[in-house]
Amino acid sequence: MRHARDDTRGSCADTRVWLVTRASDVPPVAIAAHTHGCAACGRLVDDYQGALERLAAATTLASALRVPSFAQVRMALPLVEAPPLWRRWLPVVAALALAATLVVWASAARDLPVMLPTAAPAIATSIEEPSNVWRIDPQIATVSSIDGELDLLDWSRASADIAVTHGAARFAVAPHMIGERFVVRTPQATVTAVGTEFGVAFVDGVTTVDVSEGVVLVEAPALGVEVTVAAGSSLTLAPLPAPTTQSEPAPLVEPTVALPEVVKVDVEGTQREARRLLAKGAPRQAVARIERELTHGPSDRLAALLGDARRLAGDARGAAEAYEIASRSHVALVRERALEDLAATRASLGDDVGVAAAWERYLELAPSGHAAPRALAALGRDDELLARFPAATEASAIVIRRARERLVAHDWEGSVALLTPWLASPDASRAEAALVGIMRARLGQGRRADVGTLGDWYRTRFPDGARRAEVERMLAAAGLR
Amino acid sequence: MRRCQLGESAAWQALYREHAPIVARFVMRMLGRDGPVEDVVQQVFVAVMQSIARFRGDAALTSWLYGIARRVTARHIRGERRHRRRDDRWAREDALGGDVPSAHGRVAARESLSLLERAVLSLNEAHRVVWVMRELEGLSTDDIARALDMRVGTVRSRLFNARKHILAVIEVADGELAAHVREEASEPRARTSEVSS
Numbered sequence: 082m083r084h085a086r087d088d089t090r091g092s093c094a095d096t097r098v099w100l101v102t103r104a105s106d107v108p109p110v111a112i113a114a115h116t117h118g119c120a121a122c123g124r125l126v127d128d129y130q131g132a133l134e135r136l137a138a139a140t141t142l143a144s145a146l147r148v149p150s151f152a153q154v155r156m157a158l159p160l161v162e163a164p165p166l167w168r169r170w171l172p173v174v175a176a177l178a179l180a181a182t183l184v185v186w187a188s189a190a191r192d193l194p195v196m197l198p199t200a201a202p203a204i205a206t207s208i209e210e211p212s213n214v215w216r217i218d219p220q221i222a223t224v225s226s227i228d229g230e231l232d233l234l235d236w237s238r239a240s241a242d243i244a245v246t247h248g249a250a251r252f253a254v255a256p257h258m259i260g261e262r263f264v265v266r267t268p269q270a271t272v273t274a275v276g277t278e279f280g281v282a283f284v285d286g287v288t289t290v291d292v293s294e295g296v297v298l299v300e301a302p303a304l305g306v307e308v309t310v311a312a313g314s315s316l317t318l319a320p321l322p323a324p325t326t327q328s329e330p331a332p333l334v335e336p337t338v339a340l341p342e343v344v345k346v347d348v349e350g351t352q353r354e355a356r357r358l359l360a361k362g363a364p365r366q367a368v369a370r371i372e373r374e375l376t377h378g379p380s381d382r383l384a385a386l387l388g389d390a391r392r393l394a395g396d397a398r399g400a401a402e403a404y405e406i407a408s409r410s411h412v413a414l415v416r417e418r419a420l421e422d423l424a425a426t427r428a429s430l431g432d433d434v435g436v437a438a439a440w441e442r443y444l445e446l447a448p449s450g451h452a453a454p455r456a457l458a459a460l461g462r463d464d465e466l467l468a469r470f471p472a473a474t475e476a477s478a479i480v481i482r483r484a485r486e487r488l489v490a491h492d493w494e495g496s497v498a499l500l501t502p503w504l505a506s507p508d509a510s511r512a513e514a515a516l517v518g519i520m521r522a523r524l525g526q527g528r529r530a531d532v533g534t535l536g537d538w539y540r541t542r543f544p545d546g547a548r549r550a551e552v553e554r555m556l557a558a559a560g561l562r
Numbered sequence: 563m564r565r566c567q568l569g570e571s572a573a574w575q576a577l578y579r580e581h582a583p584i585v586a587r588f589v590m591r592m593l594g595r596d597g598p599v600e601d602v603v604q605q606v607f608v609a610v611m612q613s614i615a616r617f618r619g620d621a622a623l624t625s626w627l628y629g630i631a632r633r634v635t636a637r638h639i640r641g642e643r644r645h646r647r648r649d650d651r652w653a654r655e656d657a658l659g660g661d662v663p664s665a666h667g668r669v670a671a672r673e674s675l676s677l678l679e680r681a682v683l684s685l686n687e688a689h690r691v692v693w694v695m696r697e698l699e700g701l702s703t704d705d706i707a708r709a710l711d712m713r714v715g716t717v718r719s720r721l722f723n724a725r726k727h728i729l730a731v732i733e734v735a736d737g738e739l740a741a742h743v744r745e746e747a748s749e750p751r752a753r754t755s756e757v758s759s
Contacts, residue, residue, distance in 0.1 A: 101725040128732050132678035137698050139675065140591050148586045149600045151578045154607045223571060253571055278575075545584055545624055550700030 091115040096122040100129060105557035137550050150294050150312055151278075222254045222263065229283075242266070249282030249289075270301035270318055279310075291315035298356065305412050307352075307382055309389070314451065316414075348380050355386055364393035381410035385419050392426060401426045401435075408442070417443065421452045424459065477511055484518045493522040509543070517548045517555075524555050532559040563623065566614050578607065584624065585631050591694045592635045594683055606634045628701075628709040632691050639687045674732075681731035685724055692717055693724035 091099070091111040096119070099112045108116065108126070116123040222241060224231070229248010241263045243252075254263050254274045263274040267283035270290075278294035290299050292310050300307045301318050310316045351374040358367035367390040371383050388403035404426060407419035424439035440456035447453065454473035457466035463479045470476055480499060487496035496518055503515035516539050523531040536556045539546065546552070556562045565573035582603060589602045609630050617626055682690060691710065695701045696717075703721070707714045 097729065100729055101722050124736075125729065125732065128674050128736070129678075129729060132674040132732075133697055135675040136591075136678050136682075140587060140595065140698065148582045149604045151575050151582075154578065154604050154611075225572070253575075545581075547583065547587060550698055553700040 093119060093122050096126065100126065105562050107557050107560055134551070134554070222252055225251050225253070245281050245283050247283060249280060249284065251278070251280040253278045253294075269303070269320075270299055270306070273298040273300070286320035288318040289315060290317075298352075306414050307412075308414050308418050309386075347374060347377075348382055351383060352386055355390060359390060359393060364390050368394050368396070368399075379406070381407050381412070381415060381419075385410070385415055385422070388419070388422055388426070392422075397426050397429050401430065401432075408439075413446065417447050417450055417452070420446065421455075424456075428459075472508075477508075477514070481514055481518070488518065488521055488525065491525060493526050496522045513539075513543050513546050513548060516542070517551060520552065520555055524559055529559045529561065532556065533561045536561065563614075563617065574611070581624070581627055582607065585627055588628065588631050588694070588699060589635055591682075591698050592632075592687075592690060593638065594679065598638070602634055602638055605638075606631045609634055625705065625709040628695070629711065632710060636687045636691070677732060677735050678728065681728040684731070685727060689720050689724040689727070692720040693728070696721055 091109070092115065096108075096112055096115055099108060116126050224243070227248070227250045229250065230246045231248075231250055232244040232246060243250075243265045245265060245267050250265075252263075252265060252274065265272045265274075265281045267281065267288045269283065269286070269288045272279070272281050272290050274295070274297050279290060279292040279297050282289040288301070290297060290310055292312050292314060294312050296309050296311050298307070298309050299316055299318075304318060306318060308316065351371060355367040355370050358364070358370060368387065371387045371390060374380075375383055375387070384403045385407035388400045388407060391397075391400035391403055401423060404419045404423035408416055408423055410416050410419065420439050420443040424436050424443065427435035427439060437460060440459045443450065443456050444453060444460075449469075450456075454466055454470040454475045457463075457470070458475035458478070466473065467476050467479060480503070484496045484499045487493075487499065500515040500518045503511040504519075506512045506515070516535060520532055520535040520539070523535065532555060536552055539549075539552050543549070553562065563577075566577055585606050586599055586603045589606070590597065590599045593599060593602065606627075610627065613630070617623075682693065685693060692706060695706045695709070696703065701709070703714050703717045706717045710717070
C-alpha cells in the first residue's frame with residue numbers, strides 16, 4: 082500500500098530519496114513516522130542498514146583480514162636500501178667546502194688572517210642510530226636489540242654465521258639472503274633463517290627463538306630437536322643436562338643423530354635441498370626431492386617437511402597424510418608441530434572430525450603447549466580456555482561472542498560488565514572492541530550522553546580504528562553527528 | 563615518514579604494521595572477501611615504497627594510502643573485467659542462486675548480507691570505491707574527495723547513484739518490496755491520467 086505525503090508523515094518516495102541522499106543513519110521525523118507505518122519501506126530501511134552493519138562487521142574481523150607479511154612485500158620489491166653514507170653526507174660536505182672557500186677568498190681579499198675551523202661543526206642528523214645496532218652491511222642483515230655477547234663467525238653475501246654466546250639479539254635478514262646460508266647459533270642450537278626477521282636469546286642455558294617474519298629452522302642435535310618456527314611463534318628449548326661455559330660459542334656440532342632411519346636416508350642433505358627449493362618458490366620440486374629420498378626408507382622429520390611442501394604445492398590431502406606420519410614421531414616437538422599442521426590441513430579439507438581428533442591428541446601431548454588455546458577453541462571448550470588462557474586471542478573471540486549475545490538479548494548491563502575490564506587492556510584490539518561494545522549497550526539504553534563521551538574517547542584513542550564506521554553510525558543513531 | 567624515505571627498514575616495518583590492516587580491510591571491501599587481497603595489498607605497499615619519496619606530507623598519510631590502494635585496486639578490477647571473469651566472490655553461500663526465496667526468507671541476515679555483497683560487487687569501480695569509503699570505512703565526503711582527488715560534488719553524485727543501485731538490487735530481490743515499488747511507480751501515472759482525463 083502506497084502512502085501519500087502529508088504534513089507530518091513522509092511518503093514512500095521521500096523514504097527512498099532520504100536513503101540515497103542521507104548524511105546520517107538517523108531518519109528525519111517525517112521519514113521515521115512513515116517507515117513506522119509502512120511495512121515495506123520500514124523493511125527496506127532495515128534491510129539496507131542491517132546488511133550494511135553485517136558487511137562492515139564481517140570485513141572488520143581480524144581473522145578475516147589477510148595481510149601479507151612484510152617480508153613478502155619486501156621480496157616483491159628490489160631491496161629498499163638506505164642511501165650510502167657518502168651520499169647522505171655529500172650535500173653537507175659540499176656546503177662546508179663552499180663555505181670554507183668563501184671564507185678563504187674573503188679573508189684573502191681583505192688581507193686578514195684566515196681562521197678555519199679546527200673541527201667540522203656538529204651537524205644533527207635526523208637518523209639516530211641506536212648504539213645496540215650492527216649495520217655492518219645492510220645488504221646482508223641488520224642485527225638489533227643486542228643485549229649480550231655476539232661473535233661474527235662469518236659475514237658475507239653468500240653466508241653469515243653469528244654466535245649468540247650470551248644474551249639476546251634480533252635479526253632482520255635482507256631478502257636476497259633468503260635461500261643463502263644465514264645461521265645464528267647458541268651453544269645449544271643453530272637457527273637457520275628461511276624467513277627474514279627473528280630473535281634469538283640464550284640466557285641461563287635456555288635458548289629462545291621468536292619469529293616475527295618468515296620461518297626459521299631450529300636444530301638442537303643434543304636434544305633431538307629439528308623444527309621450523311613460523312612467524313608469530315616462538316620456541317624455548319629446555320636447558321642441556323650439563324650446561325657448558327657460555328663465554329665461548331660452541332663449535333659447530335654436526336648432528337650425530339643415531340636414528341635407525343638416518344642410516345639409509347640422507348635426512349640433512351634432503352632437508353637442506355628441499356628448504357632451498359621451498360625458499361625459491363618451487364614446492365613441487367621440493368615434494369619430488371623429498372619423495373625420492375623417502376623411497377630409501379621412512380623418516381618422520383622428512384615427513385613433516387613433505388607435509389609443508391605438499392601444502393605449499395596445493396596438495397592438502399597429501400599434506401595431511403605426511404603430517405599424520407610426522408605426528409607419530411618419537412620427538413615430542415616434532416609431534417606437536419605436526420599435529421598443529423595436521424589440524425590446520427584437515428580444517429582446510431572440511432574434515433571436522435579429523436580436526437577434533439588432531440587437537441585432542443595435541444592436548445594430550447602438550448596440555449599447556451603454545452597451541453593449546455587454539456585446540457581448546459576448536460574443541461569448543463570455552464570455559465576451560467577462558468580459565469587457563471585468559472590472555473589468548475581465542476579467549477578474546479569468546480568474550481566478544483558472549484558480549485554480542487548479551488547485546489542481542491538486550492542484557493545491556495551484562496554486556497557492559499563483561500567488557501569493562503577490557504577498557505584498560507594493553508591489547509589495543511580488546512580495548513577497542515570493549516569501547517564499541519559498551520557504546521552499543523549505552524545506545525540500547527538510550528544514554529545519549531554516554532554514547533557521546535565514548536565516541537569522543539574512541540576518536541581520540543583509535544583515530545584510524547577498524548570500527549570507526551560502526552562508531553560513527555552509533556553516534557548518528559544517537560543524533561550526535 | 564622521514565626515516566621511511568631514507569629507506570630505514572625498521573621504520574618501514576613500523577609503518578607496515580600500523581597501516582597494512584587498514585589497507586587490507588579496504589582492499590577486501592573493494593574486491594570481496596574471497597578476492598586476492600594479499601596480492602593486492604602487496605602491490606599497494608610496493609607502490610608505496612616506490613613512491614614514498616614523492617610524499618610531501620600535504621595530505622594525511624591515510625588519505626595518501628587510500629589513494630594508492632584505490633589506484634591499485636582499480637587496476638586489478640579493470641584487469642579482471644578484461645578477462646571477463648565473473649565476479650561472484652562474495653556470493654559464496656549461493657544464497658541468491660536460482661529462484662528467489664520467499665520474502666520472509668530474504669530478511670534472514672545471511673541472505674541480506676550476501677545480497678548486499680553482490681550488489682556492491684556489481685557496481686563499477688568508480689561508484690564502488692565511493693560507496694565503500696563512505697558506508698563501510700566511515701569517511702566523510704570531504705575525506706573521500708581528498709583521497710580520490712575529486713570534487714565533493716562528484717563524490718556526492720557517485721554516492722547517490724551507488725546507493726540507488728544497491729537499493730534497487732535489494733528491492734528487486736524482495737518480491738514484496740518490488741511489488742511495492744511497482745505500485746508506487748504506477749500510482750503517479752494513474753493520478754496523472756486522472757488529471758489529464
